[in-house]
Amino acid sequence: MDYEIDICKLRINLIINLEIGETMKMTGKTALMECLKAEGITNVYGNPGTSEGPIMEEIVRHKELKYILTLQEGVATGMAEADARVNNKASFLSLHIDSGLVNGFSLMNDAYTTGTPMVVTSATYDVRNLRNRDLVELARPFTKWSAQVVLPDQVPTVMRKAFIEANTHPKGPVFVGFSSNALDGEADMEIYPSTIPVYGGLDNETISNIAHSIEKASYPVLVVGDRVAEDTALNEAVELAEKIGMMVFIEGSNIPFPTNHPQMVGFHSIRSENQRSLLNDSDLIITAGADLFSDWFYEGDVLISKQTELIQLDSKPDTQGNRQPSKITGLGNLKVILKQILETIDYSKIQNTKKRIEEISNIKKENDKASKKAAEKNWNNALMSPERAMFEVSKSIPKNSIIVNDAISHNAALMEYIKFDSSDQMVSGRGGSIGWGVGATLGVKCASPEKNVIGVIGDGSAMMTVQGYWTAANDNIPCVFIILNNQSYRILKVNIDYYRKKIREEVESSGDYPYMDFPMVLNHCEIAKSMGVDAVRITDPHKIASELKNAINSKKPRLIELMIDGNL
Ligand SMILES: Cc1ncc(C[n+]2csc(CCOP(=O)(O)OP(=O)(O)O)c2C)c(N)n1
């Protein structure tokens, strides 16, 4: 009896009083929770199984931690991915042993290739049980580092290491498996938080070489990407572009540059002939945190002309050397590097800045005019055009909002009609796997509850993780899902046409798109309602702005399904 009371007291002490670095006897599962709290984690995204029993009964004793139950691991993984993107540091994801973990791999694979830091865990059974799979081996292709914990007092070290590894470039998911022996066993332990690694700039010689190249360039181009946003270097990128008079392209899935800036002439794509020729006319291209000419199809190694000098700057090492030989490759914190460049350039040597800026803004105006003209043709169609839909959506987006962009083939329309001037206003899916947007919308709202969060999601992508509507209702996560119902996997049609024309060099596409349409039209409105989320289906574009306003004001999760023309 005395023993039980002691244990009870000890647990109360642990929950209320544990100080950083204080030695205390505790179980591995308590240590795990204390580690999460030390890391500043508040949301645990997951789906539990029998092996996670010890974690589930422990987590409810820690009021600082909120477990958010999802009904499919794809939802939980999307939530954790987006949480990490918004907070710019590793999030925490708890998946069930093998089967649950494997369901998470689809979006973990994207996080791995694009560099989103996440600590992913599963619990395994007693190590003496030979039924256990080797989870570390299973997770290896989707994680940059992984470990199996079998003793309780391994927990603090391994968790600290896991957070450091996830947050270190190249960032990505890490995996930790906990045996029940480690979770239920007791030991003396101390809890310390990890430290997020910091990165510096480049040596003086490299910086003056870069400055020199800029000073002598007559037509310099800047391609900015995700890591500019991650390194909070948007202002430095703008200052550089404006002081030098550089043409700017945005690449990737964050906002590294104001999208409506007069020098921002387009979103970087190998597929645009106009853009290729603009890039090839340049004598200096600087990429900052951006992947140049990246696409699913291979179109050659060297794609810029011989007279174009390439300088690649990035914080993520594994992005370098994939294609395009560069004259200088600089790795470090992009905010620091861009500041170093700005401080080193001899501005008296730079000529024609004003004239260049004028020319660039004229190119931008021409591009804008051309896309407006193209959109006008279908503006009043009976089945709403994606451009019209995005224009109507843009009318009701409050200032304090984050857009979660999983618009897939309507991404261009979204970026054309919704303008962003800072890096915290939008995150978009990073490729590979569909099914990101529903979880991501929830994850962004959980990570930034004070913001209005609006997810714009393709009907096919949303269908992969519709279970997320239930989580929205169950936890009352007041975000808005805008589903673009174009009754198809439209992007596959776009891509197969590009493949036919560009890779197979067919003069005309056959126009066949097998298994890329949904003849039996999905009804996300009814699906959402069946899971407790208020929803509306809209065919008349005039109703969009007021419905979106109502949805945001409702302070409840809402779904707006827009019936969109998916024709190419
Ligand atoms: C998990 C997964 N399965 C299949 C695919 C192949 N795929 C890529 S895009 C896409 C269709 C997306 O359709 P939707 O979200 O409706 O967007 P739309 O192209 O219609 O705008 C599919 C099936 C994938 N990327 N990931």
Ligand SMILES: [Mg+2]
């Ligand atoms: Mg679709």
